Amino acid sequence: MTHSLRRGALAMLAAVLAWLPAAVAEAIDIKEVTTPLGIKVWLVEDKSAPVVALSFSFAGGTASDPNGQSGVTNLMARLLTDGAGPLDAQAFRRRQEDAAASLGFGASLDRLSGTLRVLSANRDEGFELLRLALVQPRFDADMVEQRRAQTIARLNQAEQRPQSVAGRTLMTTLFAGHPYANDPEGTREDLKTLTPARLKQRAATLLVRSGLIVSAVGDIGEAELARQLDRTFGGLVVGTVPPLPPEWKPPTKPRTIVVERPVPQSTALMALPGIARDDPDWYSAVVMNHVLGGGGQQSRLFNEVREKRGLAYGVSSGLRTYKRAALLVVSTASANERVAEAIRIIRAELARMRTEGVTEQELADAKTYLSGALALSLDSSSSVASLMHSLQVDGLSPDHLVRREALIAAVKLDSVRRVARRLLRDETMTTVVVGKPVGVVSDSKE
Structure with a gap:
């Protein structure tokens, strides 16, 4: 796509999206609800579809896996829907299907998360299945073996994919000696030691109300939601949240690592220390990243690497944030x-x-896109619940969606230049290349 065509497409996008951000922000009327048991939840009532969507998480993720039990949080999360209470895995899946309910769990470095989507007519059954998964997970030996084998198979497959190898090498290099360096899937050796008893203990440690964050969207009122949440989560102890990982010390010198693989194409990742979500320069960094490589075919990197020189099919940049670290990759x-x-x-x-x-012009185009793209992504109750949940995890207020457009609009040329000088420093860059690259000077081969 030529520069003029890209600009024309962006102008059309601007015309279509001009009214969307404010309209969407006004439509998402977030109510802060506190249940009789003290569970705090953000709710958006939406009667347009007979569906209820829940997005929730607990403090503590894979970075807090105990020594010798790497992968325990990830494996435990996958097993929560493999049978609970009187229901074995097959019966639990059948009950979900009968109730037209979708229930799932996953683990990130910092949190254990879950989602529920159910027809409002079946919400009693949907919330009951969630309650069973949280309060009475079974961890049957046969399912533990099955999920363990699947995880080890994924680890084996990841070692053959250059993108996966590059990603893991980047994390182990950047976070050497820090819990974020550990593979969330675990190691084969540790996975083989994970018994049902250890998985139950991990569930008891993380599934506590003190670290709970909840968002709900759909055909449900405040009183009914409070009743369902107290019934669902009330069986969990209040407990205490796991301690945060230690602060990360970013690299102070550049490093290049080559991991040799017999493939015709090399995968490259280049990482710099990033910016925290609550940093005053956050939206300046978002704009900068969009222009640099986050804006797809409109970005500088795509234009220079792909369009002008045909060096790659794709190139992109992105901001990553964790509780104790941030990256630009x-x-x-x-x-x-x-x-x-x-x-x-x-x-x-x-x-x-x-x-x-x-x-x-780049600043104006980026603002137009960033203001409108969020609205387009909110196409379901689940996507709205997920967005609200991420706002809660980031410690933002319910009115952030209303203020977001103004925060983006307030970004100035000088602030983007300032954050670029702050972040884009060669002396802090870590580069990982996986393949058989010609002409890449490496200070460490693995």
């Missing part, structure tokens, strides 16, 4: 003979952004 893949040039062009674009910042 650039990713691409290129033929072994050309990956060195792709990396050189990426570094040149980072330097250009650091010294020049963005243009007025």
Whole structure:
């Protein structure tokens, strides 16, 4: 797509989305509800569809796995819907299907999360299944063995995928000595030691009300939601949340690591220390990243690496935030003979952004897109519940959606240039390349 065509498409997008952000923010009327048991929840009532969606999480994730039990949180989360109370795995799945309910759990570095989506007519059954999964998980030996085998198979497969190898190598390098370096899936050795008793103990440690965050969207009122939540989560102890991981110390010197694999194309990841979600410069960083590589075909990196030189099919950048760390990561893949040039062009674009910042037109285009794209993503009750939950996890207020457009609009050229100088520093960059790259100088081969 040529520059003029991209600009034309963006202008059309601006026309379509001009009214959406404010309209969506006004439509998402968030109510803060506290149940009789003291559970705090954000609720958006929506009678347009007979559905209730719940998004929730507990403090403590895979980074807090006990020593010698890496992977226990991830495995435990997968097993929560593999039978509970009087229901074995097959009976539990059948009950979900009969109730037209969808229930799932997962684990990130910092939190154990879950979702529920159920027809409002069947909400008693949906919430009851969730209660059983939380309060009476079974961890039957046959299901533990099945999920353990699946996890080990995924670990084996990941070792053959350059993108997975690059991602894991980046994390172990950046966070060496820190809990974030550990693979959330665990190690084969530790996984083999995880008994049903250890999984039950991990569930008892994390599934406590003191670390609970809940958002709900759909065809349900405040009083009914409070009743359902107290019935569902009331059987959990109040407990105490696991301690946070230690603070991360970012790298102070550049590093390049090559992991050799017999593949025709090398995968490259380039990471820099990022910016915390509550940093005053957050939206300036979001705008900068959009222009740099987060804006897809409108970004500088795509234009320079893909369009002008054909060095890669794709290239992008993104901001990652964790409780104790933040990153800005650039990713691409290129033929072994050309990956060195792709990396050189990426570094040149980072330097250009650091010294020049963005243009007025780039700033205006980024604001238009960022203001409108969120509205387009909120296409279901589950997506709205997920967004609200992420706001809660980030410690933001319910009116943030109303203020978000103004915060983006307030970003200035100088603030983008300032945050670029702050983040895009060569001396803190870690580069990982997986493949057989030609011309990449490595200070560590693995």
